[in-house]
Amino acid sequence: MKHLAALPRSLxxxxxxxxxxxxxxxxxxxxxAAIGTTRPQSLARALHGYSWLLHAWGxxxxxxxIATLVARWRIGRPQTELGDRSARALEVVGLVMLATTTxxxxxxxxxxxxxxxxxxxxxxxxxxxxxxxxxxVSRELARERLAADV
Amino acid sequence: MSxxxxxxxxxLGGGTVTGTVTAGRWLMxxxxxxxxxxxxxVRAPLIxxxxxxxxxxxxxxxxxxxxxxxxxxxxxxKAEFTQYRKDVEAQRQRDLKDxxxxxxxxHEEMDRLHQEITDANATITQLRxxxxxxxxxGPGP
Numbered sequence: 010m011k012h013l014a015a016l017p018r019s020l021x022x023x024x025x026x027x028x029x030x031x032x033x034x035x036x037x038x039x040x041x042a043a044i045g046t047t048r049p050q051s052l053a054r055a056l057h058g059y060s061w062l063l064h065a066w067g068x069x070x071x072x073x074x075i076a077t078l079v080a081r082w083r084i085g086r087p088q089t090e091l092g093d094r095s096a097r098a099l100e101v102v103g104l105v106m107l108a109t110t111t112x113x114x115x116x117x118x119x120x121x122x123x124x125x126x127x128x129x130x131x132x133x134x135x136x137x138x139x140x141x142x143x144x145x146v147s148r149e150l151a152r153e154r155l156a157a158d159v
Numbered sequence: 160m161s162x163x164x165x166x167x168x169x170x171l172g173g174g175t176v177t178g179t180v181t182a183g184r185w186l187m188x189x190x191x192x193x194x195x196x197x198x199x200x201v202r203a204p205l206i207x208x209x210x211x212x213x214x215x216x217x218x219x220x221x222x223x224x225x226x227x228x229x230x231x232x233x234x235x236x237k238a239e240f241t242q243y244r245k246d247v248e249a250q251r252q253r254d255l256k257d258x259x260x261x262x263x264x265x266h267e268e269m270d271r272l273h274q275e276i277t278d279a280n281a282t283i284t285q286l287r288x289x290x291x292x293x294x295x296x297g298p299g300p
Binding site: 056059062065066069089091092098099101106109110113116117120143147150 | 164166167170174175178182184185188189191192195196
């Protein structure tokens with residue numbers, strides 16, 4: 010996270026732009042799904058008869074996105090080493106939630122058939138990106154925890 | 160689509176397990192952070208007090224060093240002044256002795272000169288007497 014210092018304070022929130030924009034899109038998608046107003050058709054078809062699962066998916070999407078955004082906001086602020094570590098741990102939590110929900114969404118889209126392959130691959134890429142980023146950050150955290158214990 | 164449900168459930172299950180583990184680690188980090196901040200808040204006045212005491216101790220030490228240096232300087236100056244007075248007194252005594260010796264020499268010289276004058280006067284008187292005697296035809300010397 011050393012490159013953060015090179016950024017102006019107004020841009021530190023966007024130091025990882027893919028996370029921020031994906032999380033914002035997930036909030037916009039997740040809130041209607043959580044309250045049940047609008048649902049992705051592919052997912053509604055896949056989970057036909059399990060509306061509670063659709064609600065849970067929406068809530069998980071919202072929680073993951075909010076956790077990621079809060080974590081990125083906290084990382085951008087000047088803070089202690091423990092605060093930075095806690096914020097990145099929260100980022101991992103949010104990214105795992107986003108990876109899970111976007112994977113579910115990608116499976117549902119791909120299951121539509123050939124027309125869903127393009128959209129499904131993009132969603133699956135987002136899921137893979139989230140999972141990869143969570144893995145990278147969790148590796149850094151594990152190394153730091155080990156160094157702190159020693 | 161019913162065959163998708165196991166896949167979705169397994170993905171959700173895996174995500175839930177991973178999320179729970181990561182959330183647990185986050186909670187531990189968060190608790191450590193809060194604990195550190197709390198202890199830092201508690202320690203802040205103690206640290207402040209400790210710094211104040213340290214600064215006071217340093218000021219006391221500097222003051223003591225200053226006083227010690229001043230005492231040393233005073234003792235050195237006092238010794239130098241005593242030595243100076245001794246030297247001045249010794250010089251004065253030497254000058255006094257020289258002066259006395261010179262005065263003694265001057266007195267001796269003056270006495271010698273007086274004696275010479277007296278002798279010269281006696282010689283003059285004697286010669287004058289002899290001259291008068293020779294002029295009056297009296298008995299010669």
